[in-house]
Amino acid sequence: CSMAGEEDFFLEEKRFKQHCEEFVKHSQQIGDGWEWRTSKDLGDGYLSKTHFQVRNRHIPPDLKEKNNDNVEQALFAHVEEPLDDSQVAGVCTTEEVIRYEYHVLYSSSYQVPVLYFRACFLDGRPLTLEEIWRSVHACYQDRLQEGPWDTITQQEHPILGQPFFVLHPCRTNEFISAVLAGQQGYNRHTNYIILWLSTIGPVVGLNLPLSYAKVGPEQNSNTDL
Amino acid sequence: MTDDKDVLRDVWFGRIPTCFTLYQDEITEREAEPYYLLLPRISYLTLVTDKVKKHFQKVMRQEEVTEIWFEYEGTPLKWHYPIGLLFDLHASNTALPWSITVHFKNFPEKDLLHCHSKDVIEAHFMACIKEADALKHKSQVINEMQKKDHKQLWMGLQNDKFEQFWAINRKLMEYPPEDNGFRYIPFRIYQATTERPFIQKLFRPIASGGQLHTLGDLLKDVCPGAITPEDGEQKTQVMIHGIEPMLETPIQWLSEHMSYPDNFLHISIIPRPTD
Numbered sequence: 001c002s003m004a005g006e007e008d009f010f011l012e013e014k015r016f017k018q019h020c021e022e023f024v025k026h027s028q029q030i031g032d033g034w035e036w037r038t039s040k041d042l043g044d045g046y047l048s049k050t051h052f053q054v055r056n057r058h059i060p061p062d063l064k065e066k067n068n069d070n071v072e073q074a075l076f077a078h079v080e081e082p083l084d085d086s087q088v089a090g091v092c093t094t095e096e097v098i099r100y101e102y103h104v105l106y107s108s109s110y111q112v113p114v115l116y117f118r119a120c121f122l123d124g125r126p127l128t129l130e131e132i133w134r135s136v137h138a139c140y141q142d143r144l145q146e147g148p149w150d151t152i153t154q155q156e157h158p159i160l161g162q163p164f165f166v167l168h169p170c171r172t173n174e175f176i177s178a179v180l181a182g183q184q185g186y187n188r189h190t191n192y193i194i195l196w197l198s199t200i201g202p203v204v205g206l207n208l209p210l211s212y213a214k215v216g217p218e219q220n221s222n223t224d225l
Numbered sequence: 226m227t228d229d230k231d232v233l234r235d236v237w238f239g240r241i242p243t244c245f246t247l248y249q250d251e252i253t254e255r256e257a258e259p260y261y262l263l264l265p266r267i268s269y270l271t272l273v274t275d276k277v278k279k280h281f282q283k284v285m286r287q288e289e290v291t292e293i294w295f296e297y298e299g300t301p302l303k304w305h306y307p308i309g310l311l312f313d314l315h316a317s318n319t320a321l322p323w324s325i326t327v328h329f330k331n332f333p334e335k336d337l338l339h340c341h342s343k344d345v346i347e348a349h350f351m352a353c354i355k356e357a358d359a360l361k362h363k364s365q366v367i368n369e370m371q372k373k374d375h376k377q378l379w380m381g382l383q384n385d386k387f388e389q390f391w392a393i394n395r396k397l398m399e400y401p402p403e404d405n406g407f408r409y410i411p412f413r414i415y416q417a418t419t420e421r422p423f424i425q426k427l428f429r430p431i432a433s434g435g436q437l438h439t440l441g442d443l444l445k446d447v448c449p450g451a452i453t454p455e456d457g458e459q460k461t462q463v464m465i466h467g468i469e470p471m472l473e474t475p476i477q478w479l480s481e482h483m484s485y486p487d488n489f490l491h492i493s494i495i496p497r498p499t500d
Contacts, residue, residue: 041419153352158425168352
């Protein structure tokens with residue numbers, strides 16, 4: 001984890017809060033579900049969003065035993081309606097609904113935002129660290145394998161005190177610096193949260209709709225876009 | 226006059242006599258005897274309780290043994306906090322030995338981090354050290370070290386080797402001659418009564434005029450409710466490693482001499498016993 005150097009882009013806590021405010025405003029406009037939560041005791045806070053993801057874990061049937069019609073029927077049936085017993089025979093397709101909760105907190109030690117998240121099945125069973133590692137998007141798996149313990153681990157949420165998974169801040173600066181270095185002329189008004197979250201969010205299944213790219217102080221001239 | 230280095234040794238070798246008892250609802254084939262152990266204040270529960278686990282596994286059926294976890298008077302104990310901090314925070318004004326209950330079932334997912342292997346403890350320990358150095362030195366010292374130096378810090382802790390640990394850790398306690406201390410002090414303040422697990426903020430050890438900030442200055446700035454005004458009755462104790470340092474102690478000195486091996490000052494605010 002490095003912090004030194006003028007190449008690094010750090011975020012003061014005040015600016016973090018301002019960017020979060022801007023971010024939440026836009027989220028409200030497009031119904032993206034983010035909200036700001038303030039802690040009761042010290043007045044600090046964090047961004048929060050909950051969403052549900054359906055993951056199809058499809059275990060292919062043994063095609064030698066069943067005829068193709070049944071298999072196709074079963075494959076498409078799970079999308080539209082629950083499987084009934086006759087269709088289940090020979091096919092095992094489970095839909096897993098996972099509830100993801102994402103929090104964006106500020107780290108005063110590293111002076112960057114940090115992404116905390118937790119995930120559980122509908123019955124309340126939380127995902128294990130191994131399941132989380134496995135669910136990291138395919139294009140980030142190599143990076144993850146290089147140093148899983150430096151990338152995503154379970155940690156205590158600094159405000160709620162409960163176990164969450166965390167995407168380590170060290171890697172954040174690597175990603176962000178690379179992006180900003182490539183930009184022609186870093187715009188000081190760029191919303192850091194949007195830039196950061198759109199870069200690292202996809203690693204853990206969190207995507208930002210493209211309309212966030214429009215957010216900025218020049219919002220009055222939306223029509224130019 | 227005690228040498229400062231003696232303080233480092235006293236901190237490192239601090240021990241808490243503990244009695245481990247198996248939770249009564251755990252299913253056993255024979256009666257489980259309690260197990261007594263001197264716990265190192267500076268270490269972590271899951272790092273030093275292999276013998277405890279073995280002892281209770283002997284009386285249990287194999288399939289009943291899943292991840293071990295510990296509890297004190299109904300409160301699950303966070304293994305990722307140093308043992309000395311847990312004791313100071315939850316049991317410092319109670320009679321010894323410290324009575325901890327051992328569980329193998331119903332892991333409290335909402336309260337405790339999992340700890341399936343020593344790798345998890347190492348990763349956590351090293352992450353704390355890195356964060357502390359980010360505060361003290363903008364990560365320059367920790368990043369200049371080689372992987373084998375990082376490993377030596379962990380091995381020193383794991384094997385209770387004071388000299389081995391401090392051979393490397395002393396570098397993390399240095400600062401440029403032109404400065405009079407670290408950039409910021411790595412500290413966390415804990416109170417058992419709050420939902421928030423701890424308070425951590427940026428705090429400089431040296432004031433703009435060059436004076437050394439004290440423990441009292443830190444508390445006033447970060448946790449004003451912790452210490453009452455001089456004329457009032459002091460309802461709380463400010464405890465580090467089982468003692469109450471004078472509030473006039475320079476925080477830079479405390480950081481260099483009374484941090485835990487993870488390089489953080491873990492400070493407990495607890496109710497003062499009324500006797």
